[in-house]
Amino acid sequence: MDRRDFLKGSAMTAATLAASRLAYGQDRAAVEPPSTARQGGDVQWNKAPCRFCGTGCHVQVGVQNGKVVAIAGDQKAPVNKGLLCVKGYHVGLALYGQDRLTTPLLRKGDKQVPISWEEAIDIIARRVLKDPKGFALYGSGQWTIPEGYAASKFVKAGLGTHNIDANARLCMASAVTGFLATYGVDEPAGCYDDLDACDVLITWGNNPAEMHPVLFSRVIDRRSRGEKVTLIDIGTRKTRTSGFADHSLRFKPNSDLAIACGIAHLLVENGTYDKAFVEANCAFRASSTPPTLEGKAISFEEYRELLKPYTPEKVEQLSGVSQKDLRMLAGLFGRRDVRITSLWCMGPNQHTQGTAMNSLLHGLHLLSGHFGKPGDAPTSLTGQPSACGTVREVGTLSHALPGGRVVAKAEHRAQMEEIWNVPAGRVSEKIGYHTVEMWKRFSTPTEQGGDVHTVWVQVTNPAQSLPNTHKLVDPSRKLADKFLIVSDVYPTATTRIADLVLPSAMWVEKNGMVGNSERRTQQWFKLVQPPGQARDDGWQLISVAHRLLELGFAGMKDKDGRFLFDVKGKDGRSVPIWEWSHYYDVNVDEHLFEEYRKTTRIKHKDLAPYQEYVKARGLRWPVVQQPDGSWRETRFRFSGFDDPYVKKGRDIQFYHSTSHDDRAQIWFQPYEPPPESPDSEYPFWLCTGRVIEHWHTGSVTMRIPQLRRAMPQAYVEMNRADARKLGVDNGDLVTVETRRGKLDLPVWLGGRGEPVEGSLFVPFFDERLLINELTLDAHDPFSKQPDYKKCAARVRRRERVAEKQK
Amino acid sequence: MPISSLVLTLDASPESRALALSELARDPRITLGPPVEGRWLPVVTETASPYEGEELAESLRELVGVSFVDVVMVDFSEEER
């Protein structure tokens, strides 16, 4: 086959995959295993959740001769009902990229040379011993729940610090703070069933057709069955989701706050808000001085006054959304006879006003009473398979503790000391470094206050995913006393600059549990062996903990002198799980999970015993035992008809209310200008994001030939009018430049997305084209989540740049 | 010779779909894949320049019987850098 035929063949594969995707539930081929499948009777099928996004689809994994040979959508899974997106079909191939990391590697001079696991574990333990407070663990929403729990216990109970944070800080942190500010407890009250019941779906700065395609398909399927679902897309760029929308509204970056205030203004002024719901269930809040997440209580009249400036005229001027569209939105929210679901993800979260915008979205649903009935829900989606389970629930964040506890509360620290059986005072009251701060300190010379000397990264790729990497990552590599340890499955931008690289097992090469966007906890078993010497991240942590114990570090012992991660076998004797040959003598996941489960009750995030998850395709918490001994999940939280914690006879009860009176808070948050806006020097907006084929930094999906071929490299999307002005066309190289760096990218016009005039979009999956060298590290004051969605940029034809540089 | 992958979403009406298919089959620059559920048609285009590719995609958007054009992939690998 010549190169052209090959290219054409690849192009047809890509188009066919995309067509299947667009057809979603109507593609019969989609429920067949992919081409690697062999249907022989010797293929063993087992369930596992998909490795990729936060949707949490379940797949059936076919294993033959110790290898994953087939993947099929799991017909029994309520999330995806047998369907998968293009990433899910190929998840089995994620294990088999040619360049898996298979041995620990230590940097010696310019080279990374193989070393033994014993040596690697010893090096890490000695780096910790050097100064435990200067050691930081940086993890991810791809950690399994037991791994995250082990990581949290290692740092918080063992080292007595809180220098642990996770990449979910970059994607979900503002959602968390928005929930806390509104309900006093984190995570959506609704669930995916809302998508089957809503009459109106509003996507706020969100592109579920590409990012959560299996969820989007539930809505599109309903339409193709003849049901009417009005789809309203509100965003800064035309996306594939816009293509399906009845109303597609474009707003100026950052002005979503003005739109939300404008809708609330109209609801209040027209008297079309849900008075009965608000009077029974809500209170009003505004920012306090100094600003806190709880703010200050205000009256309805004060709320009304604060909204007064957000007239349709003013909002149109601020946002670019027409008065007519604004009135249309307010009209829908004002109706009691329709059910409205809002979906959002990175748009409102990666925002310097992320907490504020999240609070406003909840506020609109509360104010209008579109809450708590199937189809009426404000729903925030997650991007990673366990951003909820491992990060938000387990508390692998610098200010958090497991089960929704926080470091700041003495009683929460004491509860965890009791569960962990460690001496009083072991759980420090000093909050650790959040992601941006952790990396800033790691990249600052020690003598200038850079008090983080060692960072251990697991299951994430910060050298590609952090914002402004020139500032947050690169300087550390020039400082002699800074040491970077990275556990991963493939070489990445981060492993390449690491001092020590550890090869990890992935997905069904280990046991695992994850929690998806709808409070669903899912479980799977190890089905195949990891390659070479690759080993579980959980084992790596426990092994270092034990080495520290051997070296005399008292923190790795509990009050009774036992190893913090002591696990007893059936004979009642401790199993040496820190030795790889014994790690699977017991189910370490089950032990860790059962211990973690004890932490989940205070915020009513009750989990069932491990064995219940073995039987199920996930269960949504709170999972409460019934009189007959069975375990029942909860679909609609705070709703009397479904949530077992709502008092009998009440329709709604916000039982974690910050005002302690069962009320949720409707916030007023004003529009504020963005931290950096286009000007004469940098006249464009730059937005970054994802594409359907690749998962996050592409470190796994770029190893899957079908996905790599379908989307081989990053590009810059721009508006045709801008392209004409610049004299560039499809495929032309341009230089995109911000105050932080520049990058050459090919132009893509009229593709799947189209930015409005004056704005650019670049996906971040391509490690050869690191767009995050250009993005801002400015972040939300509460969530500390950076804003990847807007900064000022300029774009020039490459030839002109070259001419100028001569 | 840039190659692009597109997906055409065809109209619900069988008549206009048939019309679109016969139009498409006439253009030598277009290779048609098997339609998914009769409605979503994978297409590969091969044109002399990226500009021509874009024009072709644009004209497909206008074609009777085609309700939507998604660009799945544009291969830039043979472009001169």
Ligand code: SF4
């Ligand atoms: S990537 Fe997300 S939507 Fe796609 S199959 Fe996996 S979990 Fe489902």
